[in-house]
Amino acid sequence: MSIPYWRLSGFYFFYFAALGSFTPYWSLYLKDIGFNTVQIGELFALLVGTKIIAPNLWGWIADHTQKSMPIIRVTSFFAALLFAAFLFIHGYLWFAWVTIGFSFFWNAALPQFEAITLFHLKEEPHRYSQIRLWGSIGFIAAVLGVGALIDDLPLIMLPIAITALLALTGLATLIVPEARAASQDKQPVGILQILKKPEVVAFFIVGTLLQIAHTPYYVFYSIYLNQYHYSATLTGGLWAIAIVAEIVLFLYMKRVLARFSLRTIFLFSIALAVTRWLVIAWCPDYLGLLILAQLLHAATFGGAHVAAIHLVHRYFGRQHQGKGQALYGSLCYGLGGMLGSFYGGYYWESAGPAFVYSIGAMACVFAWFITYFWIGRGNAVDPALG
Numbered sequence: 001m002s003i004p005y006w007r008l009s010g011f012y013f014f015y016f017a018a019l020g021s022f023t024p025y026w027s028l029y030l031k032d033i034g035f036n037t038v039q040i041g042e043l044f045a046l047l048v049g050t051k052i053i054a055p056n057l058w059g060w061i062a063d064h065t066q067k068s069m070p071i072i073r074v075t076s077f078f079a080a081l082l083f084a085a086f087l088f089i090h091g092y093l094w095f096a097w098v099t100i101g102f103s104f105f106w107n108a109a110l111p112q113f114e115a116i117t118l119f120h121l122k123e124e125p126h127r128y129s130q131i132r133l134w135g136s137i138g139f140i141a142a143v144l145g146v147g148a149l150i151d152d153l154p155l156i157m158l159p160i161a162i163t164a165l166l167a168l169t170g171l172a173t174l175i176v177p178e179a180r181a182a183s184q185d186k187q188p189v190g191i192l193q194i195l196k197k198p199e200v201v202a203f204f205i206v207g208t209l210l211q212i213a214h215t216p217y218y219v220f221y222s223i224y225l226n227q228y229h230y231s232a233t234l235t236g237g238l239w240a241i242a243i244v245a246e247i248v249l250f251l252y253m254k255r256v257l258a259r260f261s262l263r264t265i266f267l268f269s270i271a272l273a274v275t276r277w278l279v280i281a282w283c284p285d286y287l288g289l290l291i292l293a294q295l296l297h298a299a300t301f302g303g304a305h306v307a308a309i310h311l312v313h314r315y316f317g318r319q320h321q322g323k324g325q326a327l328y329g330s331l332c333y334g335l336g337g338m339l340g341s342f343y344g345g346y347y348w349e350s351a352g353p354a355f356v357y358s359i360g361a362m363a364c365v366f367a368w369f370i371t372y373f374w375i376g377r378g379n380a381v382d383p384a385l386g
Contacts, residue, residue, distance in 0.1 A: 003120050004177055005131060011113060011172045012135030018165035020142030024222045024239045025150060025158055028232075030095075031223060032155045039092055041345015043099055044219045048211075048341060050103035051334025058108035059326025068112045068322060073173040075108035080166035086159045106166075107334070109173075111325040118313055118321065119179035125313060129253035129306055136250060136302075140243040147236020191320050195327075200315050202374035207308060207332030208339075209367040210270065213277055213360030214301070215340025216348075221280075224353050228284050238290060242297035249298040253306055262307045262314075263376030269303035270371060272296050273364040281357035308332075311375075 030040045058075065062068040082102040089098060121127050146161055194200055225235045249256070256265065276296040283289040308328065316324025344356050 003124070003127070007172075007176045008117050008120060008131050009134035011169065011176055012132055013138035014165060014169040014172045015110065015113075015138070016135035017138035017142040018162055018169055020139035020239075020243075021146045021158070021162045021165055023218050024143055024236065025146055025155075025232075026162075027219055028150075028222050028226065029155050029158045035092065035095075037220070037223070037348045038345050040223075041219065041341050041348070043092075043095060044215070045338045045341035045345070046096055046099045047103045048215065048334055048337030050100055051107045051337065052330045053334075054104045054107045055111045055326035055329040055334070056323070059111060059322045062112050062115070063320065063322040067178070068116050069173065069176060069178045072109045072112050072116070072176075073170065075105040076166070076170040076173050079106040079109070080163060080170050083159070083166055084163045087156075087163070107329065109169075111329040112322060113176075114309060114325045115321045116176070116179050118309075119318075125310060126254045126257050128309065129250040132306075133247050133250035136243050136247045140240045140247070143236045143239040143243065147232050147239075151232045189317070189319075191316075191323060194315060194320065194324075197315075199375055202370050203308075203311055203315070204327070204331045206266075206270075206367045206370050206375065207328060208336035209363045209370075210273065210304060211332050211336025212340040212343075213273060213363040213367075215337045216344030216356045216360060217277075217280070218337075219341055219344055220348060220353070220356070224280075224284065227353075238294050241291055242294040242301075245295045245298035246302040249302040250306075253302075256303075257306075257310075261376060262311055263371070265303050265307040266311075266371050266375060267368060269299040269307065270364050270368045273300040273304070274361045274368070276300050277357045277361035277364065281354040281361065284353075 027040050027044070030043065031037075035043070058071055062071050065071075079102055082098060082105065085098045085102075086095070089095065117128060117131060118125060142161075142165065146158065149157055149161065221239075222235050225238065230238070260268075273296070276293045279289050279293040283293075309325075312324045312328045313321065340360075343359065347356050347359075
């Protein structure tokens with residue numbers, strides 16, 4: 001059966017368009033309606049903290065029922081419905097409860113869709129980046145469009161735009177066919193046996209550290225730029241530069257995977273992440289350096305993410321792919337994102353943005369050493385990915 005390239009790409013486009021409307025601007029919206037940086041950090045911590053539970057629950061259900069697409073469809077539509085509630089509620093507690101409810105469903109879809117995509121690709125996993133790049137295109141389109149929109153219109157337009165894009169994501173799931181593993185692994189391995197392997201433990205620790213570093217960027221970068229009097233349009237442009245760099249990497253990722261091992265890609269990406277967070281921390285007045293830092297997003301997110309997705313695919317095999325992708329989402333993006341949101345929110349005012357981003361750089365230093373000593377030692381180029 002042929003790969004449903006455009007149907008898979010359509011989901012990524014709308015999913016990340018919604019994310020591109022949300023991530024750069026939601027903190028600005030929350031600040032505009034009266035929340036302080038500690039409360040904003042806590043709300044983002046609730047958002048990503050839900051990933052610790054939700055993806056694992058949905059992943060377990062998907063692997064046991066072998067019906068991932070119905071789960072993706074239901075959770076996508078409930079995410080859109082719950083997000084629409086932000087148009088009508090007021091007060092921190094209401095925002096907290098709706099954030100938890102929305103996130104519980106929103107965080108279910110992507111890990112399962114990653115597994116669906118890899119199942120469709122079968123023996124061509126190197127084509128993942130060619131499909132995933134449409135998510136980056138959706139993100140950049142939303143970042144630029146919404147940035148221009150909120151420069152001219154009240155910020156109340158933001159939750160309306162995000163709700164619409166979430167609804168389109170749900171509609172996109174209706175045309176994606178189900179996919180299952182072509183065959184079971186010859187010698188099935190229990191999930192606990194996989195999780196006990198030192199390399200797998202090290203991988204999840206590294207992923208968590210990388211998200212601890214990235215999350216203050218996602219949550220506070222737009223507020224940071226606003227403090228230095230960058231306009232919403234220019235802020236959106238800086239976000240867009242990062243995603244353009246990511247798209248370029250995705251276009252060439254097949255060649256990169258054919259030439260370098262996942263270990264090498266991981267190490268190089270993490271090393272550049274250290275540089276990126278230090279530049280953002282200490283050089284906010286220099287637009288040229290901020291542009292350079294955004295170009296490094298190609299490695300710090302794009303390279304690291306593609307390597308991580310392939311490592312999960314390798315570690316967990318066909319039998320546990322849904323659970324593996326869910327664990328990656330929950331432990332790395334969930335736990336790491338929650339910790340990053342908390343420390344970013346609490347130290348932003350008391351210690352300052354430079355301290356917050358420097359902590360991120362230090363987290364990446366630890367991640368680099370853990371990767372160097374425990375992940376992929378002795379592995380050459382991955383021929384299956386070439």
